[in-house]
Amino acid sequence: xxIDMKQPILDKNDRLAQENRALFAEKRVFVLDLLASPGSGxxxxxxxxxxxxxxxxxxxxxxxxxASDVDAKRIGAxxxxxxxxNTGGACHLESDMIRRAVDALDLDNLDLIIVExxxxxxxxxxxxxxxxxxxxxxxxxxxxxxxxxxxGVFQASEAIILNKVDTMSVFNFDEKAFxxxxxxxxxxxxxxxxxxxxxxGVDAWANWLRDRIHALQQA
Amino acid sequence: xxxxxxxxxxxxxxxxxxxxxHADKVLKVSLSVGEMTExxxxxxxxxxxxxxxxxxxxxxxxxxITMVPPKSRCxxxxxxxxxxxxxxxxxxxxxxxxxxxxxxxxxxxxxxxxPDENEE
Numbered sequence: 486x487x488i489d490m491k492q493p494i495l496d497k498n499d500r501l502a503q504e505n506r507a508l509f510a511e512k513r514v515f516v517l518d519l520l521a522s523p524g525s526g527x528x529x530x531x532x533x534x535x536x537x538x539x540x541x542x543x544x545x546x547x548x549x550x551x552a553s554d555v556d557a558k559r560i561g562a563x564x565x566x567x568x569x570x571n572t573g574g575a576c577h578l579e580s581d582m583i584r585r586a587v588d589a590l591d592l593d594n595l596d597l598i599i600v601e602x603x604x605x606x607x608x609x610x611x612x613x614x615x616x617x618x619x620x621x622x623x624x625x626x627x628x629x630x631x632x633x634x635x636x637g638v639f640q641a642s643e644a645i646i647l648n649k650v651d652t653m654s655v656f657n658f659d660e661k662a663f664x665x666x667x668x669x670x671x672x673x674x675x676x677x678x679x680x681x682x683x684x685x686g687v688d689a690w691a692n693w694l695r696d697r698i699h700a701l702q703q704a
Numbered sequence: 705x706x707x708x709x710x711x712x713x714x715x716x717x718x719x720x721x722x723x724x725x726h727a728d729k730v731l732k733v734s735l736s737v738g739e740m741t742e743x744x745x746x747x748x749x750x751x752x753x754x755x756x757x758x759x760x761x762x763x764x765x766x767x768x769i770t771m772v773p774p775k776s777r778c779x780x781x782x783x784x785x786x787x788x789x790x791x792x793x794x795x796x797x798x799x800x801x802x803x804x805x806x807x808x809x810x811x812x813x814x815x816x817x818x819p820d821e822n823e824e
Contacts, residue, residue, distance in 0.1 A: 487815050488721055494710050494735065494809040496717065576706055607742045608706035611809065636789045637742045669791050672800055 505615025523604030537691035542596035727816035774806030
């Protein structure tokens with residue numbers, strides 16, 4: 486006998502993600518899911534973003550790592566609430582982990598939660614967390630050909646941050662080739678070249694994020 | 705490696721559906737997987753075999769995966785077209801397009817054996 490199921494494989498994750506999304510809409514909190522490779526400068530980019538927006542918004546950070554709390558400590562040292570999730574080997578965050586993490590945060594007094602996903606360009610792209618937007622970081626030393634190797638993450642991201650642009654000449658990074666590849670894969674996504682540790686280019690990225698936060702809060 | 709987690713969810717969902725229908729054997733599980741997802745067919749099959757090994761409900765069952773190629777609809781001219789992973793602009797007018805197929809991660813159906821009630 487055949488039984489029709491027509492059920493999403495990630496049914497449980499997707500249902501919890503929708504609950505998260507409804508909760509964040511009700512609380513008027515914009516949640517940013519940040520995807521990138523290990524060592525691309527996720528935490529430095531988060532710190533630069535906090536610096537640009539902390540006078541206007543109340544911000545918290547959820548740090549996803551396989552182990553350790555070094556990132557949460559770096560964020561916490563800046564006086565920003567940081568919750569560490571240790572996935573214990575899992576290669577991505579799931580919506581139930583986000584739900585548990587936000588229980589430790591005061592959603593009524595937050596405007597922005599930045600989720601630093603596990604460093605990985607593959608697995609996190611398939612998992613809805615209930616976020617307002619997925620955004621990725623590619624760092625210059627990773628190479629301009631990454632859109633060809635990891636198309637999924639470039640397509641899942643609403644904006645693309647190109648970090649460490651101050652090292653472009655050292656790594657022979659071809660920015661035009663990179664932009665052409667992204668334009669084919671995801672023509673709607675803006676690209677923000679930044680050097681997070683020097684604060685370069687962060688304003689344009691912060692403006693994009695500010696507009697998204699305002700759009701949610703005025704909805 | 706996230707295929708293992710996906711298949712764990714599939715097996716649990718199938719088990720619930722099979723038990724709800726009083727089935728004693730799962731024969732086939734049919735999935736649709738979009739080519740625009742990060743799930744790899746071979747890794748799903750490997751995970752399925754690893755997870756269902758030594759599970760009487762699933763022994764001898766087959767995982768049938770239909771890979772769904774990407775298809776988009778142009779937001780400018782309405783043209784619908786299939787494409788590869790890397791070229792998503794409308795071939796007719798060059799406009800932006802919305803993906804309408806290719807992101808599926810879905811359990812379509814299962815085939816099960818249900819013991820005849822008269823024999824019980």
